[in-house]
Amino acid sequence: MFSATCVAPVNMALVKYWGKRNEELILPINDSVSMTLDANEMCAKTTITASESFKQNRMWLNGEVVTFEENARLMRCLAGVQRLALANGAHKFSLSWKLHIASYNNFPTAAGLASSAAGYACLVYTLARLYELPLNEELTTVARQGSGSACRSLYGGFVHWRRGSSADGSDSIAVPLAPASHWPNMHMLILVVNDARKKTGSTRGMQLGVSTSSLIQHRAKEVVPRRVKELMAAIESRDFQAFAEITIKESNQLHAICLDTYPPCVYMNDVSHAIVNFVHDYNETVGSLQAAYTFDAGPNACIYVLAENVPRLLAAIQLAFPNDAQQSVEYLMGIPVPPVELKNGLRDASIGHVNPNNMLKYIIHTKIGEGPHQLSDDKSLLIDGFPLPK
Ligand SMILES: Nc1ncnc2c1ncn2[C@@H]1O[C@H](COP(=O)(O)OP(=O)(O)OP(=O)(O)O)[C@@H](O)[C@H]1O
């Protein structure tokens, strides 16, 4: 019996991936750039055990059985890593041995918090550890086939997914741009929005976008290449003003494309728009861009902010979005924030408008982080190949 246990982080796109040129291989129509988030606050954790005695591949996600063999994306990732293992020849056991896989996300799955990125990155990375393969470009092409954004979660810091041009996808790879240590005070506040509506998933939303939006090709050809260059320069010189402007414009263009889709995909809701207004007001009053929002395929806001500006921004958010649960540990999660004294209330907090109570569900404070890593065997999620009792 052989086993490996790893954790992998979530990543949040700055220049967004939206649209595929090949659905099966998950090849994008444009490059994207992301920041990897600290796995201490949000991560996927996966254990994979291989045994000669296992009859079939089996998987448990958050304790529930997953029909592994029927999930084309999971099977593609497994086949992709096994193909690399066969070529590498270093594995200690036969590739015909079946696998038992258990995975947990320490944050809500399928809630628009990029669980698929962390989940597939963790699956592919753990398989690579099990078959003793290195983390390299080829491995990112496998993670990409689980979920496009997953290829960027194989590295820490800032990551560039190059769209590539070959038909087989071999040059559609993720590459690290700068490690987390390059800009260690880059933090994030995730404002999780109360929302009961069913969303159109990213996969379906971008399919509809490619087939019906007339703006999407202009974005892919003209806008994204320029923004990727500008963002890379902003990251290199740690220029938060340029970084924030590109990030905000990118998020807004993604959602403009979504509205240009027919029928339109509406991901942001009234609360999301209230957050947008708040951030612009806040930045205007403090006199520079201190907060940069970005929204993926859902209503939750991710706000990039430098560590030194977190306490004041958070105090302003608490005033602008009052919440009955404000003082509870379940409301404000993640890295602790020192309280700030605001003598003149709203004026000191740089906000003008107070929203109705309880528009936010909870807030996660996190920061830039490292890529996946392996844990020791005592952290395994499987005992003798079966999930630990809950
Ligand atoms: N830890 C994991 N291991 C393997 N697969 C996972 C894991 N976590 C999530 N997934 C897969 O990702 C799917 C959820 O992806 P989905 O895109 O719906 O949600 P999300 O990634 O949380 O949201 P979004 O993509 O909008 O940010 C799950 O149904 C499952 O198939």
Ligand SMILES: C[C@@](O)(CCOP(=O)(O)OP(=O)(O)O)CC(=O)O
């Ligand atoms: C809005 C996004 O988060 C879209 C992510 O899409 P997915 O990677 O979830 O899509 P599939 O490749 O179909 O699995 C932007 C981004 O992460 O770049």
